[in-house]
Amino acid sequence: MRVLQIGAGAVGSAAVAIAARRKFFESYVVADYSAARADACVVDARFSSVTVDASSADAVADLCRAHRITHVFNAVDPRFVMPVFEGALAAGADYLDMAMSLSTPDPEAPYSRPGVKLGDDQFAQGSLWASRERLALVGIGVEPGLSDVFARYAADHLFSAIDEVGVRDGANLVVDGYAFAPTFSIWTTIEECLNPPVIWESDLGWYTTEPFSEPEVFDFPEGIGPVECVNVEHEEVLLIPRWVSARRVTFKYGLGNEFIEVLKTLHRTGLASVEPVQVGGVSVSPRDVVAACLPDPAGLGPRMRGKTCAGTWVRGLDLSGVPREVYLYHVVDNEWSMREYGHQAVAWQTAINPVVALELLASGAWSGTGVLGPEAFDAVPFLDLLKEYASPWGMREQ
Numbered sequence: 001m002r003v004l005q006i007g008a009g010a011v012g013s014a015a016v017a018i019a020a021r022r023k024f025f026e027s028y029v030v031a032d033y034s035a036a037r038a039d040a041c042v043v044d045a046r047f048s049s050v051t052v053d054a055s056s057a058d059a060v061a062d063l064c065r066a067h068r069i070t071h072v073f074n075a076v077d078p079r080f081v082m083p084v085f086e087g088a089l090a091a092g093a094d095y096l097d098m099a100m101s102l103s104t105p106d107p108e109a110p111y112s113r114p115g116v117k118l119g120d121d122q123f124a125q126g127s128l129w130a131s132r133e134r135l136a137l138v139g140i141g142v143e144p145g146l147s148d149v150f151a152r153y154a155a156d157h158l159f160s161a162i163d164e165v166g167v168r169d170g171a172n173l174v175v176d177g178y179a180f181a182p183t184f185s186i187w188t189t190i191e192e193c194l195n196p197p198v199i200w201e202s203d204l205g206w207y208t209t210e211p212f213s214e215p216e217v218f219d220f221p222e223g224i225g226p227v228e229c230v231n232v233e234h235e236e237v238l239l240i241p242r243w244v245s246a247r248r249v250t251f252k253y254g255l256g257n258e259f260i261e262v263l264k265t266l267h268r269t270g271l272a273s274v275e276p277v278q279v280g281g282v283s284v285s286p287r288d289v290v291a292a293c294l295p296d297p298a299g300l301g302p303r304m305r306g307k308t309c310a311g312t313w314v315r316g317l318d319l320s321g322v323p324r325e326v327y328l329y330h331v332v333d334n335e336w337s338m339r340e341y342g343h344q345a346v347a348w349q350t351a352i353n354p355v356v357a358l359e360l361l362a363s364g365a366w367s368g369t370g371v372l373g374p375e376a377f378d379a380v381p382f383l384d385l386l387k388e389y390a391s392p393w394g395m396r397e398q
Contacts, residue, residue: 001025001362002068004093006054006084007075008032008041009185010298011098011141014343014351015075016041018389022355024362029067054080060087069093071361073354077187078102079274082121085136089125094134094361096354098141099188100235103195110196111210117198118238122371130370137357137366139373142310142330143169143251144235145353146374146386146393150312150328151236153379155244158326162246162316167236168327170220170227170254171308173334173345175300180262183300183308183346186291190272193255193263197231200241200249212260216252220309221396222331227254243375246316266290301344304334308345313398325398330391356385 001024005012008030016030020043030041031052038049048067053059054076060083064072072088074081074097081101088095100119107115122138129136139145147167155162175181182189196208212230219226229252240249255263266272271290276283311329318324334345341348357374360366365381374382386393 001358002027002029002070003073003358004029004031004063004067004069004071005073005075006031006052006060006080008034008037009075010296010344010347011350012075013037013041013298014341014347015073015355016043016047017341017343018348018352018355019358020044020047022359024359027067029063029069031063055083057083057087057090060084061090064088064091064093071096071358073358074098075354077185078191079187085122088136089129089132089134092132092134095136096140096357097138098145098350098354100138100144100238102191103233105196106208111208114196114198114206114208117206118233118235126371133369135361135368136371137361137374138371139235139239140354140357141350142353143167144239144374145350146330147236147310147312148239148374149379149382150393151240151244151246151314152375152377153383154312154314154326154328155246156379158318159314159316159324160319160321162244162314164248164250164313164315165240165244165246166249166313167234167251167311168218168220168229168254168313169252169310170218170224170229171306171346172224172227173304173306173308176303176305178295178303180258181295181300181303183297183304183344184350185297186294187287190263190266190287190290192233193253193260194267194272195233197233197251198237199231200237200246202241202247206238212255214252218252218254218313220254220311221327221329221394222307222309224307224309224331228256229254230260239373240375242373297344297347301334301338301342304338304344307331307333308349310349315398327396327398328393329396330386330393332391352386352389352391356382356389359385
């Protein structure tokens with residue numbers, strides 16, 4: 001396996017630190033617009049660095065050909081998904097990402113019906129990828145990614161019928177010294193939190209609601225405790241129903257009132273917009289300015305305290321037909337991830353999953369063609385390998 005990783009930010013650099021401890025690949029090329037960030041990821045002789053314009057499918061394809069790449073791992077913001085995705089196919093490489101192609105709200109009824117959904121642009125090319133016998137494994141971070149693996153595991157091994165798959169994400173992380181410091185890409189956070197959330201119901205299909213709708217308090221494990229969660233647009237709701245039979249699929253994120261109010265203010269003032277505005281003689285996107293003003297998530301680790309939890313709550317009938325509810329989850333303590341890997345918990349938790357998936361593809365434990373989500377594969381090899389990476393998952397009866 002010869003990997004091209006595009007993106008050397010918080011998650012990308014954490015992925016390199018994880019992959020460096022494994023032996024499943026022959027070559028690992030890290031590409032970024034910043035030569036310094038890419039260079040910092042060269043940790044042994046198997047790794048090399050290059051610069052790339054991730055907005056150019058041709059540039060991605062040229063890199064693949066130059067380095068005889070077999071697998072492209074996309075670790076950049078979702079606005080670059082399509083050129084990286086298309087560049088990989090043009091060069092005959094397989095592809096993985098952690099976030100899918102962007103959505104566009106319905107112009108007439110944004111809070112009741114979806115327009116272009118997350119991943120639609122990628123799934124539209126599914127038959128093309130299959131005809132060329134290439135695989136695009138989409139949404140294989142932690143959420144989406146591990147959360148989807150949990151849904152598949154529950155459907156195959158725990159339930160005979162599922163009423164609801166509810167992905168729930170929460171944390172008790174604190175960043176010392178900052179009044180507002182997102183632990184993940186602010187560009188992506190604004191995109192997913194301010195877009196209309198999507199819900200799946202088997203008798204209605206996909207429909208949308210207002211941002212931050214249907215608040216509920218969810219009690220997270222391992223000392224995190226109760227956190228208020230709200231509906232947020234996320235890929236799991238678009239992925240899980242394609243392969244897992246469930247009456248309802250939701251995604252709720254524990255943001256907190258302060259975080260939500262900041263996002264609402266950015267929206268009201270136009271600072272969440274990606275449309276360029278003229279400032280003096282410079283054309284600049286307001287959202288890019290916000291991102292530039294906030295601390296880089298990659299550097300927050302030493303100031304962070306607490307744990308982050310990603311998980312999938314499932315309710316329905318167990319294998320004998322008795323009602324059951326479980327929460328399958330994965331918790332990372334920032335103190336542990338910093339001590340063991342030098343990377344903050346949220347980035348590390350996201351990064352481990354595509355590396356596990358790459359190893360499963362290298363071994364042949366996972367294989368396929370077309371555009372597929374994590375639910376299309378057997379969950380057991382993934383969950384077993386996750387434990388081998390010294391990152392166990394848990395399950396709690398609700």
